[in-house]
Amino acid sequence: xxxxxxxxxxxxxxxxxxxxxxxxxxxxxxxxxxxxxxxxxxxxxxxxxxxxxxxxxxxxxxxxxxxxxxxxxxxxxxxxxxxxxxxxxxxxxxxxxxxxxxxxxxxxxxxxxxxxxxxxxxxxxxxxxxxxxxxxxxxxxxxxxxxxxxxxxxxxxxxxxxxxxxxxxxxxxxxxxxxxxxxxxxxxxxxxxxxxxxxxxxxxxxxxxxxxxxxxxxxxxxxxxxxxxxxxxxxxxxxxxxxxxxxxxxxxxxxxxxxxxxxxxxxxxxxxxxxxxxxxxxxxxxxxxxxxxxxxxxxxxxxxxxxxxxxxxxxxxxxxxxxxxxxxxxxxxxxxxxxxxxxxxxxxxxxxxxxxxxxxxxxxxxxxxxxxxxxxxxxxxxxxxxxxxxxxxxxxxxx
Ligand SMILES: Cc1cc2nc3c(=O)[nH]c(=O)nc-3n(C[C@H](O)[C@H](O)[C@H](O)COP(=O)(O)OP(=O)(O)OC[C@H]3O[C@@H](n4cnc5c(N)ncnc54)[C@H](O)[C@@H]3O)c2cc1C
Numbered sequence: 320x321x322x323x324x325x326x327x328x329x330x331x332x333x334x335x336x337x338x339x340x341x342x343x344x345x346x347x348x349x350x351x352x353x354x355x356x357x358x359x360x361x362x363x364x365x366x367x368x369x370x371x372x373x374x375x376x377x378x379x380x381x382x383x384x385x386x387x388x389x390x391x392x393x394x395x396x397x398x399x400x401x402x403x404x405x406x407x408x409x410x411x412x413x414x415x416x417x418x419x420x421x422x423x424x425x426x427x428x429x430x431x432x433x434x435x436x437x438x439x440x441x442x443x444x445x446x447x448x449x450x451x452x453x454x455x456x457x458x459x460x461x462x463x464x465x466x467x468x469x470x471x472x473x474x475x476x477x478x479x480x481x482x483x484x485x486x487x488x489x490x491x492x493x494x495x496x497x498x499x500x501x502x503x504x505x506x507x508x509x510x511x512x513x514x515x516x517x518x519x520x521x522x523x524x525x526x527x528x529x530x531x532x533x534x535x536x537x538x539x540x541x542x543x544x545x546x547x548x549x550x551x552x553x554x555x556x557x558x559x560x561x562x563x564x565x566x567x568x569x570x571x572x573x574x575x576x577x578x579x580x581x582x583x584x585x586x587x588x589x590x591x592x593x594x595x596x597x598x599x600x601x602x603x604x605x606x607x608x609x610x611x612x613x614x615x616x617x618x619x620x621x622x623x624x625x626x627x628x629x630x631x632x633x634x635x636x637x638x639x640x641x642x643x644x645x646x647x648x649x650x651x652x653x654x655x656x657x658x659x660x661x662x663x664x665x666x667x668x669x670x671x672x673x674x675x676x677x678x679x680x681x682x683x684x685x686x687x688x689x690x691x692x693x694x695x696x697x698x699x700x701x702x703x704x705x706x707x708x709x710x711x712x713x714x715x716x717x718x
Contacts (some may be wrong), residue, residue: 328342333608335353342633352448353444358429360429368619372628373710374627389421394518398571447463451463474607497546499591500590505580530576540576594613599647607629612659618662628650655710
């Protein structure tokens with residue numbers, strides 16, 4: 320007999336639908352609520368491997384993930400003329416993971432996760448939680464639109480700027496640790512050249528601009544640049560202006576990419592931040608994924624970690640027969656040290672992603688070139704690639 324049954328999940332990104340899937344498999348009744356009017360498909364590509372990949376396999380999704388994904392083969396650093404100055408073959412990642420490594424658009428992964436549970440669980444789009452009031456037996460939830468409802472538990476899977484975290488635990492700046500960079504991602508149609516399956520990266524001190532060819536004649540551009548830590552523009556025009564200021568004097572394909580940016584109607588734009596919280600739950604409310612422990616894009620693994628946290632939280636609720644205090648405690652005991660080690664790894668890597676000096680760029684490039692030496696890449700990144708955690712097996716009633 321489950322003591323908690325109805326569970327509201329805020330956010331249908333990566334962690335949210337994965338959590339809904341596993342809660343359903345455990346006999347709970349999850350409801351997803353997503354602020355966007357429909358699943359968000361634009362954005363950026365992610366590398367996907369490790370325990371998150373293993374869980375996606377248990378969900379029966381890996382064939383589709385590979386079908387929709389990419390097998391990147393090279394990371395290539397270029398100079399202002401577009402000549403290669405450093406880089407390495409990315410097959411090392413596939414070797415380290417026995418081929419269980421894929422690059423996929425974040426939106427595609429989100430869609431596959433959502434489809435694994437849609438039709439079997441309630442999903443509400445274009446609405447969000449406006450207030451939470453907890454009593455001994457339930458949480459009373461007020462929504463931005465429409466009447467309030469009661470749920471046994473509420474889980475925040477609503478990302479770096481989580482609303483559930485803000486309502487239940489306090490303001491963003493109490494938990495957000497900015498890493499000194501901002502990121503923007505832009506998708507463009509018909510761009511040439513394409514360099515299929517190659518990450519092409521142009522770097523100047525304190526900024527980088529990457530290009531990756533997507534399916535259907537689309538190209539993704541990723542800007543990562545150092546910030547002074549002050550507030551960033553929150554309008555599309557302001558964000559475009561800032562990017563033009565930062566990249567306007569740069570060479571390579573920058574002028575053409577900035578022209579494409581001028582025409583864009585959609586741009587992903589955010590700070591590069593981590594979330595560090597003293598605890599991931601309070602009473603009947605808990606957090607998963609970026610909302611709880613965002614590691615930042617520098618970890619290259621946030622989606623997989625979001626899926627791991629969803630799986631473990633659902634599994635612990637099953638194990639505890641729905642007794643949320645026990646489940647939330649075990650969830651955190653099991654994952655906290657692992658997530659913190661991933662956050663430390665990402666922070667160490669920050670300087671290498673967009674070095675702030677010419678000397679730093681040179682050193683980074685020499686390091687990347689050294690990855691071509693057999694065994695060296697395995698030695699250097701093996702620890703960060705192979706997950707040290709052993710995934711628990713839970714008893715799923717409905718799988
Ligand atoms: C440029 C970039 C590159 C990255 N590269 C990688 C990579 O290579 N590999 C990797 O594994 N990870 C990568 N990541 C990280 C990864 O994208 C995140 O860690 C992952 O998406 C976290 O999943 P999530 O479900 O916790 O949050 P999100 O994916 O952010 O989903 C949150 C969802 O909640 C919704 N939402 C927000 N507010 C509300 C609200 N108030 N009410 C309801 N819904 C709300 C949002 O619309 C969204 O759908 C990268 C991130 C960036 C920015």
